[in-house]
Amino acid sequence: MSASAASPGLLRDLTSICGGDHVIEDALKLRRYAIDDVVPRAAVSPGTPAEVAAVLKFAHHHDVVVVPAGGFTHQGTGAIPDAVDILLRTDRLTAVEHYDPGDLTIGIGAGATLAEVERIIAPNRQLLPLDAPLPESCTVGGALAVAAHGPLKHAYGGVRDFCTGIRYVTVDGKLAKAGARVVKNVAGYDMMKLLIGSFGTLAVITGASFKVYPAPRQTRTFIASFAGLPEVVRFRDQVLASPLSPMCLELVSPHAHRLLAGDSNQDDDSWRVLLRAAGSDAVLARYRTELATWRLPPSAAAAREVSGEVETQLWRHVGNWPHAVFEAARNSALVRLDLPLQAVEPALAAAEQAATDNDFLFAAVGRIGAGSLLLAFLPITPDPPAAMHYANAVSALRGALPRDASAIVLRCPLEAKRHFSVWGSTPNDLGAMRAIRDAFDERHILNRGRFLF
Amino acid sequence: MSTLAKQLRRILASDAVLDRPEDVMLYEYDAGLSTGTPALVVFPETTQQVSQVVRLANQQGISLVPRGAGTGLSGGAIARDAGMVMVFSRMRRILEIDPANQRAVVQPGVVNLELSQAVAGYGLYFAPDPASQRVSTIGGNVAENSGGPHALAYGATVNHITGLEVVLPDGRIVEMGGKAGDSCGYDLTGLFVGSEGTLGIVTAITLKLTRVAEAVETLLAIFHSMDDAANTVMALTAEGITPVALEMLDGWTLRCVEEATHAGYPMDSGAVLLIELEGLREAVGEQAGAVREVCRRQNAREVRRAANQQERQLLWKGRKNAFASLGRLSPAYYTQDGVVPRTKIPAVLQFIAGVSKKYGLRIGNIFHAGDGNLHPCILFDIRDPDQVRRTHEAGREILQHCVGVGGTITGEHGVGMEKNELMPILFTDDDLAVMKRVHDAFNPRGVLNPHKLFPTPRSCRETNVVSRPAGGGGI
Numbered sequence: 001m002s003a004s005a006a007s008p009g010l011l012r013d014l015t016s017i018c019g020g021d022h023v024i025e026d027a028l029k030l031r032r033y034a035i036d037d038v039v040p041r042a043a044v045s046p047g048t049p050a051e052v053a054a055v056l057k058f059a060h061h062h063d064v065v066v067v068p069a070g071g072f073t074h075q076g077t078g079a080i081p082d083a084v085d086i087l088l089r090t091d092r093l094t095a096v097e098h099y100d101p102g103d104l105t106i107g108i109g110a111g112a113t114l115a116e117v118e119r120i121i122a123p124n125r126q127l128l129p130l131d132a133p134l135p136e137s138c139t140v141g142g143a144l145a146v147a148a149h150g151p152l153k154h155a156y157g158g159v160r161d162f163c164t165g166i167r168y169v170t171v172d173g174k175l176a177k178a179g180a181r182v183v184k185n186v187a188g189y190d191m192m193k194l195l196i197g198s199f200g201t202l203a204v205i206t207g208a209s210f211k212v213y214p215a216p217r218q219t220r221t222f223i224a225s226f227a228g229l230p231e232v233v234r235f236r237d238q239v240l241a242s243p244l245s246p247m248c249l250e251l252v253s254p255h256a257h258r259l260l261a262g263d264s265n266q267d268d269d270s271w272r273v274l275l276r277a278a279g280s281d282a283v284l285a286r287y288r289t290e291l292a293t294w295r296l297p298p299s300a301a302a303a304r305e306v307s308g309e310v311e312t313q314l315w316r317h318v319g320n321w322p323h324a325v326f327e328a329a330r331n332s333a334l335v336r337l338d339l340p341l342q343a344v345e346p347a348l349a350a351a352e353q354a355a356t357d358n359d360f361l362f363a364a365v366g367r368i369g370a371g372s373l374l375l376a377f378l379p380i381t382p383d384p385p386a387a388m389h390y391a392n393a394v395s396a397l398r399g400a401l402p403r404d405a406s407a408i409v410l411r412c413p414l415e416a417k418r419h420f421s422v423w424g425s426t427p428n429d430l431g432a433m434r435a436i437r438d439a440f441d442e443r444h445i446l447n448r449g450r451f452l453f
Numbered sequence: 454m455s456t457l458a459k460q461l462r463r464i465l466a467s468d469a470v471l472d473r474p475e476d477v478m479l480y481e482y483d484a485g486l487s488t489g490t491p492a493l494v495v496f497p498e499t500t501q502q503v504s505q506v507v508r509l510a511n512q513q514g515i516s517l518v519p520r521g522a523g524t525g526l527s528g529g530a531i532a533r534d535a536g537m538v539m540v541f542s543r544m545r546r547i548l549e550i551d552p553a554n555q556r557a558v559v560q561p562g563v564v565n566l567e568l569s570q571a572v573a574g575y576g577l578y579f580a581p582d583p584a585s586q587r588v589s590t591i592g593g594n595v596a597e598n599s600g601g602p603h604a605l606a607y608g609a610t611v612n613h614i615t616g617l618e619v620v621l622p623d624g625r626i627v628e629m630g631g632k633a634g635d636s637c638g639y640d641l642t643g644l645f646v647g648s649e650g651t652l653g654i655v656t657a658i659t660l661k662l663t664r665v666a667e668a669v670e671t672l673l674a675i676f677h678s679m680d681d682a683a684n685t686v687m688a689l690t691a692e693g694i695t696p697v698a699l700e701m702l703d704g705w706t707l708r709c710v711e712e713a714t715h716a717g718y719p720m721d722s723g724a725v726l727l728i729e730l731e732g733l734r735e736a737v738g739e740q741a742g743a744v745r746e747v748c749r750r751q752n753a754r755e756v757r758r759a760a761n762q763q764e765r766q767l768l769w770k771g772r773k774n775a776f777a778s779l780g781r782l783s784p785a786y787y788t789q790d791g792v793v794p795r796t797k798i799p800a801v802l803q804f805i806a807g808v809s810k811k812y813g814l815r816i817g818n819i820f821h822a823g824d825g826n827l828h829p830c831i832l833f834d835i836r837d838p839d840q841v842r843r844t845h846e847a848g849r850e851i852l853q854h855c856v857g858v859g860g861t862i863t864g865e866h867g868v869g870m871e872k873n874e875l876m877p878i879l880f881t882d883d884d885l886a887v888m889k890r891v892h893d894a895f896n897p898r899g900v901l902n903p904h905k906l907f908p909t910p911r912s913c914r915e916t917n918v919v920s921r922p923a924g925g926g927g928i
Contacts, residue, residue, distance in 0.1 A: 098859065102687050102796040103825075125693060147635060158635060160643055161612050174883040182792040184824045184864040186598045186647050187872075187879055188906070189888045190611065193643025197635070203887075214693030240555070241576070243667035243733055282735040340554045340632035371634055404616065404631020406638075426638035427616070429627035432895070433639045439894040440887075452638055 007041070010064070014044045014086070017054040022047065022092065033087050035067065036080040036414050040087035043069075047092045049167065049175050049206040056204065056445070057173035059086055065448045066171075068200040070142030071113060073134045076411040077146060078199060078450035079422060090141050093206050097167075098181050101126060105164065107181050107209035110141025127215040129156035133320050141205040147197035150319045151248040151276070153367045156213065159196055165209035166192045171441045181209040194436065201451045202440040216278030219247065221311045222291055222303040225270040229352075231296075232271045233345045236368050238294055239275065240341075244287060248276035250318055251368035253348075255361050255378070259324045260317050273368065274318065275303075276311075321365045322374055326411070329378040333390050333412035335397065337366070337373040339405035344368060350400030351375050357396065358389040374410075390416035398424050423452040457513055461495055464505045469496040469543065480520065480538045484585070486785065486835070487528035487870055491518070491538040498543045500618060500626055500656040507654065507900070508624035510537060516903045519650045521561065521593030524585035526788060527869030529597060529649045533904045539654065541592050547571055548657065555662050556615065556632045561592020561655050577662035580607040583865070584773045595655050598647030600865030602772070605823040606697035606731070607663065609865065611646040616659030619645060622652075622896040632659055644891070649867050650902040652895045666697075666731035670741045671759040671768055674726040674748040675719050679703055679818075682724035683799040685751040686822045689728075690795060694743050698729040699823030700772055706779065706817035706830070713778035716771025717764075722754065726822065727772055775819045776830060783815070783832035787844050791855030792864040793825045804854050805829050812847040814840070826864035827855070853878055868906045876908050 014023045024030055024043040033040050041064075046052045059066045064085035069075060090111035097107035101124040108117060114135035117128050131150030132138045138148065144166070149158050156162060165179030168191070178191030195205055226232045232251060239249060252272040258264045277287045291303050306314060317324070325332050339347055348364060355362030359380050366373030377393050379385045390412055398407050409422040426433075434453055437444070458472040471477050471494040481488045492515070497503045510517045516536030523530055532538050545562035552575040559568060565586040569578040582601035583589055589599070595617070600609045607613075616630030629641035645652055676682040682701055689696065702710065704723045711718040718725060726748075730740045745756050759765035779786055793801045802818065805827075809816040820827040829851055833844040852862045856878050863872060876885060889907060896902075 100794065100796050102690055103794040104690060105794065147640075157608075157612065160635075160640060161608060170887060174887055175881075176884045176887045177880070178884065178888070180792070180859075180861040180879070182794055182825055182860050182864075184600060184604060184609065184792050184821070184826045185861040186600075186609070186865055186867055187861050187863045187876065188868070188884070189891055190598070190643055190647050191888065191891075193611070193640040193646075194891070196643075197638075197640055202639075214690075214695060217693070237553070240664070243664075245732060279733070279736055280739055282739065283733055286733055286735050338633045338635040338637075340556070342553050343633075402631075404633050404636065406633065406636045408637050423637055427631045427633075427636050428629045428638040428641050430638075431625070432621070432627055432629070432641055435894040436639055436641075436644075436891065439890040 010042055010085070013058055014042055014055065017058065018044050018046050018051050033069065033072070035075055035084055036417065038081050038084050040067070040084040042085070043087040043089055045089040045092045049093070049169055052088065052169045052204050052206055053173040053175055055086065055088055056169055056171050060171045060443070060445050063443060063445070066445055067447055068141070068145070068204045070111065070139030071134070071137035073132070073138040074142055074146040074148065074410065077408070077422065078447065080414065080417055081447070082449040088204060090139060090206070096120065097207055098209070104212050105181055105183060105209055106212055107165065107207060108140055109207045110139060110205045112140050114138050114140065114143060121212055122215070125215045126212045128210055128212050129162065130159055131319050133322050140208055144196050144205055144208055145198065145200045149367070149372060151250045151315060151367060153372055154249045154369050155245065155247045160193055162211040163192050163196060163208055164211055166195055166205060167207040168195060168203040168205050170203045171445045179209065183211050199451055200447050201437060202446070204446070216247065218280070218284070219276055219278045219311065220284050220287070221306050221314060222275045222277065222287065223306065224273045224275065224291070224296070224303040226273070227270060229271060229345055229348055232273055232368070235273055235296065240369055242290060244277070244290055246275045247278050248274065248315070249367065249369040250274040251364060251366050251373065252318070253362065253364040256321065256363040256365045259328050259363060260321060264328065274314070276315070318365060322410070325363065325376040325378065331379050331384045331413050333377045333394065333416065334410045335375040335394065336408045336410050337375055337405070339371050339401060341369070341371050343402050343405055344371060344373070347397065347400055347405070351397045354393040354396035358393040359385055360389070360393055384413060384415070387416040387419045391419040394420055403427060426452060457515065458493060460509055461493065461506065464509065465495055465497060465502055469498070480523070480540070481531070483523045483525045483528060483530050485526045485528055485871060487531055489531040489533045490535060491532035492535050493537045494540060495537060496540050496543045500620065503539070503620045503654055503656050504624045504626050506539065507620050507622065511622070511624065511900055516900055518902050519592070519596065519654045521590030522564070522585070522588045524589040525593060525597060525867065525869065526790070527863070527867040527871040529867050529869040529902070529905060530593070531870065533870050541590060544656070551632070552577060552662070554632050556659055557662055558657060558659050559591055560657060561590060561595070563591050565589050565591055565594055572662055576665050578665055579660060580613055580663040581610045591658055591660070592655055595646050595658055596648070596650045597867040598865070600826070602698040602700055602821060604865070605699060605821065606695065611643060613661045614642055614646050614658060615661060617642050617645055617655050618657035619653040619655055622901045626656070630659065649869060649906050651892060651906055652901070654901070668732065668734040668737040669765070670730045670737050671765040672728045672741065672744060673757040673768055674728060674753045675722045675755045675757070676724045676726070676753055678723040679802055680799055681752045682726050683802060683822070685726060685748055685753065686798060687796060688747045688751055689744065692743060692747055694740055694747065696728050696744070696823060697731045698727070699821070700727040701725070701818070701820055701822040702772070702775060703818040706775060706819050709782055709817070710771045710775050710778045713781055714771045714774050716767050718771055727768060779817055779830055779832065783834070785833055785835040787831040787833065787848055789827065789829045789831070789848055789851055790863045790866040791827050791852050791860055793827065793855050793858050793860035795825045797858045797860070798822060798825060801827065801854065801858060805851055808847050808850055812843040814843055814847055821864070824864070825860065849875065870905050873906055874908050
């Protein structure tokens, strides 16, 4: 199918479903929604789940490919699409479905951004612990589709742990829901788990309900520095074995720190762990005492403390770190690593070596106490490295992982994508996953060609 | 049937197949009142054996129902169509304890509390704590996505499972997840937990171990009225206080419990809250102070504190044996498991009082107030058909009301064969149709746990089977 102009028939039908104001057909405007250089034939913004259903039914009937889209913060993930016929935007599905602060739950449309959710609940001193990168753009639906997370994952778990209900539309136009708006529910299959992290290959999420939490009244961040990775891991294990229960426990590699500081020439080679604690003065004092009495390696610097606006800024930067990587070097590759705790050290060591061997700088941040990290391979030279370098670096990293670990390349140059699978291997049975996909979308109308299989 | 038994004895040990009526009768029940006599009961020892039995069941067209300790409350482990029950009492090994990764790998027959005891030396435990945890198996907890009082803070079973080995209904042995918290691809583990044995048979479970908190404080707040207690629950939320457990008992239930267990509950109060706090010493101390202050403002008559582990256990004993205590008063009882948004608790309790009056049935209230999971317990005499009918109607009316105010029909007991006909209260035909597609992707012929979870299609609804209220133990 042509990637430039939409056929008149397609446009007419989309317009009849959603109204002319909500269909984009202009090739120039559509270019900003290109995915791996594939420009959609049309973009459409349904105003209701029923309109989403009508668009999907239409697409299903005519066998055209639909790509659901939120704020485009994670749309770079996936194999290169064969075609994007309809970009289905969720930007008009933003209504609050339910929110009573006393219930500690909120239900909201998939197109609402994480920042919008925060603006709704923050006045009640509440928190949705979904601190994915670029919250002003990242939507609720997108964050669910890619199972996005940020530093708060350490204490609150992933979005699978606090999403209690979901509303979605299937390719044959069924308006369906699962779960509920209450915090505890075991009626029916847990379709939330299936849709979370399915990268828009099963159904279009139109809304979801979440647990929210009381926001801490006061926090402090302790920054500990170490000469090397083994010391970092030892410190992590010490924290995990202690009675302390920090909100965040975040690894920052030496080069990641330089990117955060916006100073890539800095010659500070230490690894850092950022430990964010919440609580009263007495609780924070306890953290201080514990950290001071632990026998840290001689090379470790005593933990520094930050608070107030500096602390808020620091965490904002850590959360948006993936963005900083591409600001610094747009030809970088960003890898999401999920692995058992004790596999972190060998994996990072292998990644560092793989970077050196293939002329990349290596950087990492992440939830070191939860086994969820983000790695970046940044080109050293201004010229884009050969595609094989990316492929080699990623396979060297994957080769060092245990079989239940995953290394998904979230973003990398288009040329490199042609040379390896961005998804890598999976510990989940492929036959079972295929059966599920076929049960939802046998013809792969949704995100055709982009997923693992 | 004896040929089938013979074939099974070739796969399993000869003493691992029961087919005499007096033997299989023991597997008619779970902790509810639903019953169903299986034709055969088998006791596999390995995953391979499970797979072979599943293949055989397919060939022979006989259904198969996995069963742990039989403590379920929704009939999930009952052979509804006189098929085969597969019991996991011979697969109860802890395969691996991996404290450095905060994980353990267990067979499905491992008892919940035994795992926590096995890892206690590392300062770790398995957080899900259904009231049945002394006997219920982790395989059963996984199938039902069991909760418990501490689910309020630590989540239900699904939040603690990272990987499964499963025998699918076609006999294939598959892996999902592992020790990592997340993985590439669909979250099959999350889907299978809580699928009530309708998608596959779990044969190994990789789970998270949680660190035992440094300090714990258990408070008993005593109120003159249910309203004051219910308002306290909301006031605690408004103050941002996060107990790890927050349980409520009404005054009438309380007196039954006290007579049975001598837990030290006051005999003359309107309601009590059992409030538990955990964490750093400093944080627990402060929160306990804040809880006392909130209770005082909400007219608590008194707030008692468990001074030591013994007193703490006594307070919990009263709560965990609450349903059994009611059993002393009534020949049968029907425990509901509805959930409502927290702000709706006071109004829903009044509604339940109205239902009690309307149907002329005594209803006790024991529940997880912190997360809105109500367990109204309807007392009735099973020998009186009219009472049985009224109980059934009252239960349905309560659950319908729970859904009406934004809640659900089951928070932790599961749907099984007890509430499958109530699913349409909560879900539309389309909601259920999509779930059915997932079911059929794995279990198209219904060889595994048939006639559960989904409402019976209108066309083939049995006329001779009246679904009866379940009762018995409780959470």
